[in-house]
Amino acid sequence: MPSNSSATTVISTALALIDLVDRMLPVIQGLHLAGDVSVEEQQKVLDAYNALRTKGDAAFSDPAWQISGTGGSPVETPEAVPTPEAEAPPAP
Amino acid sequence: MKQTRPFLFALTLWIGALVLFTGCFGKLADNGAYRGDKLLYSADASIVASKQILDVFVSWERDNEAILKSFPQVHAFADDVRAKAPAWFRQAYVARDLYKSDPSQANQSALNTILRVIKGALTEALQYLTNYGPQTVPTPTTP
Numbered sequence: 001m002p003s004n005s006s007a008t009t010v011i012s013t014a015l016a017l018i019d020l021v022d023r024m025l026p027v028i029q030g031l032h033l034a035g036d037v038s039v040e041e042q043q044k045v046l047d048a049y050n051a052l053r054t055k056g057d058a059a060f061s062d063p064a065w066q067i068s069g070t071g072g073s074p075v076e077t078p079e080a081v082p083t084p085e086a087e088a089p090p091a092p
Numbered sequence: 093m094k095q096t097r098p099f100l101f102a103l104t105l106w107i108g109a110l111v112l113f114t115g116c117f118g119k120l121a122d123n124g125a126y127r128g129d130k131l132l133y134s135a136d137a138s139i140v141a142s143k144q145i146l147d148v149f150v151s152w153e154r155d156n157e158a159i160l161k162s163f164p165q166v167h168a169f170a171d172d173v174r175a176k177a178p179a180w181f182r183q184a185y186v187a188r189d190l191y192k193s194d195p196s197q198a199n200q201s202a203l204n205t206i207l208r209v210i211k212g213a214l215t216e217a218l219q220y221l222t223n224y225g226p227q228t229v230p231t232p233t234t235p
Contacts, residue, residue, distance in 0.1 A: 042124035042133060049136035052143055053185055059143065060178045064151040067174045 129195070135188050135203055139181065142210045146177060149217035166220050173213055180210050 052059055120126050126133040153160060153170035160166045183206045191199040 036118045037120045037124065037133065039121050039124040042120060042126050045133060045137045045140065046125040048140045052140055052181075057178050057182075059181070060174075062147070062151075064147070064154045065174050065177075067171050068154070068157070 131195075131200060131203070132188070132192060135184070135191070135207060138207055138210070139184050139188070142214050143181065145214055146173060146217060149221060150174060152221065160224065163224055166224055169216060169220065173217065177213070180206065180213070184210060 120128050120130060120133055122128050126136075150170055150173060153166060157167065184203075187199070187203040187206045191203045
């Protein structure tokens with residue numbers, strides 16, 4: 001028999017996953033495993049990318065993205081990409 | 093009792109992410125925004141989808157922080173993602189632009205490198221969502 005906190009976790013996780021699938025579906029549906037990716041689908045991906053790109057670091061301003069404690073599991077840090085600080089403007 | 097729904101959700105996401113990162117989709121319409129460049133399309137789609145999945149992961153971890161204390165590695169990884177993800181995405185944008193302006197082997201390799209880093213984080217996040225979802229988290233004292 002799950003406790004109240006267990007139930008909260010179940011609901012919270014389920015809602016998070018449903019929300020994620022909801023948001024992922026247009027992207028996943030846009031990928032045709034055996035067919036062409038249409039002009040419209042390409043435009044949708046480009047628009048989504050540009051919207052994210054425009055936000056820059058503000059895309060990580062949600063409270064869920066704020067560090068609350070000391071982390072530290074080893075996640076690979078890339079070094080091969082040049083000029084990591086700047087958000088270079090699109091090439092002309 | 094097994095709860096298969098979260099697993100199926102995670103499986104769906106795995107497949108979606110796999111398709112995005114491997115570029116296993118059909119040919120791009122030539123007159124589309126990507127002009128037939130599958131790597132650029134795959135990169136943009138991967139970046140967008142990864143951000144969405146990581147959004148859900150950090151939200152899930154934050155919402156369930158108290159219960160997940162039994163699994164400190166989840167919190168440690170979530171905070172690591174919080175600390176590093178903005179830089180990963182900035183680097184992805186730069187690498188993507190360099191590749192777009194000059195699709196040389198070196199720039200293609202740089203783009204793939206940063207995408208691999210994001211994919212690694214995504215893979216771990218999805219593993220935690222799968223392993224520490226409702227099936228496991230509510231019963232840390234249960235053998």
